[in-house]
Amino acid sequence: MLPESGQDGFYPASGATLRARRMTIMRSRFHLPGIALLVLFVAGCGESLTGGVVPASAPETEVTATPPVLSETDYTVSFFWTGFDPDGSIVGYEWRISDNGEDGIVDVGDTLSTQLPWIFTDGTDSTFIVSADIEGFDKDVDAGLSEKSTRFWQTHTFFVRSVDNDGHVDPTPANVSFTATTLAPTVQINLPAKAQPTDCSQAPPAISFGWDATDPDNQEKTPRDVRYLLKKFGNITDPCLLKGEFEAGEFPITSDDVGWSDWVRYDAGLDSGKIVRYPALPASDLGTSYVFVVQARDVAGAVTPLFEWGRNVRHVRVSDTKSPFLSVTERFLGTDSFQKTNSAKRFTIASKQVVEFEWFADASSYGNLVEGYRYGFSLVDPNDPDDPNWVVPWGDGPNWRRSAPRTFAQGSPNFIVQARDSSNQISRGTYLFQVVQVARRSEQRRLLLVDDHPKAAGVDNSERIDALWDQAWRKLIQGIGVQGFQSADVIDAVDDNVRLSFPLVNDYRGVIWFMGPGDSYFHTRLAPANRVAPRFNWLEVYQSFVGNVLFVGSGSMVGALERYDGDYPIALAAPGGPGSLGSVEATGGESVAAGTLRYPYTAWCLDAVDQVRPPNQSIFGEQAGGLVRGTKCSALVYAGPTSEFYMAFEVDQNLIPALRPTDIREFGSLKYGSQPGQIDPTELNTLKLKNEEFYNSNVTSMPVTINVRDCQVPMYRMLARRDVDEQVIFDSTLASEWSQAGLEIMPAIVDSIFVPEVDPDNYVDNCESQLNPRVRRSTSVTSLKTIAVASGVFVGLGPEPPSKQDGTLLSWDFLWGFNPIHFREAGVRTALRWMIIDHWGVNTDF
Missing domain, CATH: 2.60.40.10 (Immunoglobulins)
Structure with a gap:
């Protein structure tokens, strides 16, 4: 040679x-x-x-x-x-x-x-x-x-x-x-991707095959060239060839068969040495079976000698059962997938709500290409190619894979997108909308309280504690002067989940959504089911186009995400590594961090979410048996407004006071119907800091950068103190009120040792007891903060109802990562009055 x-x-x-x-x-x-x-x-x-x-x-x-x-x-x-x-x-x-x-x-x-x-x-x-x-x-x-x-x-x-x-x-x-x-080169067919069964698999009329070939002796590990053979098996009425029959030689493949292609360079252009696409067969060939074989040859002339079922041999029957996988995404409606043409998704949306779809389709699993798309709004007949409401004819390119922003004033419009493969098979995504008119502000009620705190199944005390939460919240709201607020303006998300919907919140100027850790309504109905299956979050639509939200409660932002089993903090913008929710493929085919598509990132401008002590989860850097943040003796001691908040809102410091803790946290240590002081095993409320959240910071050694954006302002920074004596802080007035409810509150040390003048930005928690100065000091500083976030805004001028989507900054939404009932009522009431009455203006018709 x-x-x-x-x-x-x-x-x-x-x-x-x-x-x-x-x-x-x-x-x-x-x-x-x-x-x-x-x-x-x-x-x-x-x-x-x-x-x-x-x-x-x-x-x-x-x-x-x-x-x-x-x-x-x-x-x-x-x-x-x-x-x-x-x-x-x-x-x-x-x-x-x-x-x-x-x-x-x-x-x-x-x-x-x-x-x-x-x-x-x-x-x-x-x-x-x-x-x-x-x-x-x-x-x-x-x-x-x-x-x-x-x-x-x-x-x-x-x-x-x-x-x-x-x-x-x-x-x-x-x-x-x-x-x-x-050594002879080997070939593995990888397209269609599905493994070969013992008989034939289904293939579309435009049959395609792809493969990887390996040459173990070559430095590049690839062969020089390949050839392939597509051979018809039997008649349409004949059963498929079986693996055992093929291996027994009942359908022999010979090296001198006249149907073999010419040898093609493995590295030929357009991947023609790694894939072959046959023209679409006519409808009369549906049901026909074929055997496809591929061989590789190295530079020394050695040829793949074996024909192995499922490796370099595939057996297919032509059918019309295959169609593209079509994935459609809309920011508020989430992501849905479609195949064939027989499914539809139904959504209730707000009038003037902007919908903007993106999509992509894939037919590679069965060896086809997606050759075109078309879409339209309010189609009469999607099977009619001449329907006047098709926005574009069949085609491909960026303008065929996204729609321009669209709004609907009223009615029941639809959106339909189709994808067509090289076998002329079509998948269709159908969206059916019911448009809800945004209520005129003069017709809206003032404030809705959503109690979304999960109850412990089978624990009677859980119902009693939940009732006390509702009682405390009603007292707070009534005390700030919300006009017309009554029991009908409180909804239990767990017990009345059917009524809790976008049309309900649309009737209110503002919403307080009180959420607790666990399987809340929000977590099970609005948060993503998993990384690749976001749900329609109509609360974000409400925030963007209708009214204002105070989202409050420990564990609230974690509950707004899919189940997370990694280390804390959660770094929403991280595409991978510790703290990441992983990556997903966007509609354009690029990979994006899944966290950037989530409610905490899009609606609350959060780049990181952390908890003082994530239940059943670890903090980055912890070793087995050694906690970075201990909880055995932790207690909230102080929540101080930030200087950034005062500057951003130009508000008097007396209107946003510091929050100081109260013994209401002792609810969970009392067992109803038994002797006072017995421990409630549910621990729905304890002295321990657990799910209290803080945002946009990384106080661990996790190697991730948190890039805080300008769309949020921290409102409170909360200090976590480890009280080694495990003593509650006593408020005599509240203790008396709760005693009248049948609870015996034991007084403990007063909190005069922690005065409001403490600078939360420079406070260092040394976990040193007033009574026992020899206790080992903590090695961790925990800084919690809640943030105020500007999302959509109201404008109140003109004959039309005020709408956030008009874009004039008027009011902000607020996120508190803790339960305000744990703090003294006077300070919480003052802060709520400023947010809801002064800032949101729920008592004002504009």
């Missing part, structure tokens, strides 16, 4: 390694008497046959280096040689390589004829790629070789002769015979 040459030969520079590319030549099979072959090998050593130098003597040649084991070489071989001229100088060399066939015999006379031309070089070494295309090498050099791996071989003889300055050549060229071996 010879390298290619431009004209008569290939002439490398002196001393350079010659990489000879493989060129196929016709193998000549000649038989020599044994004596002649012996003379060739003896004379080839370059020994002088005369006693001295004579004029015009021919030069001599010697091979100085060869592969170490000539009986088992690679198909890439290197040789070194030298020459000597008794009466002149060597100007170059000529070489050639023979293919010797299965018997290993080479005919000297014929091999040295013009059928195997000499190639000139002035170098003294070369590397050659030779053929190894005979199957079944009987002495395998790989002891651990797989039974399905096949080694090919071929014997060759390398000849080289010197050329002197008089043009004379060595009449007895040096030669070396060797056996080249190679």
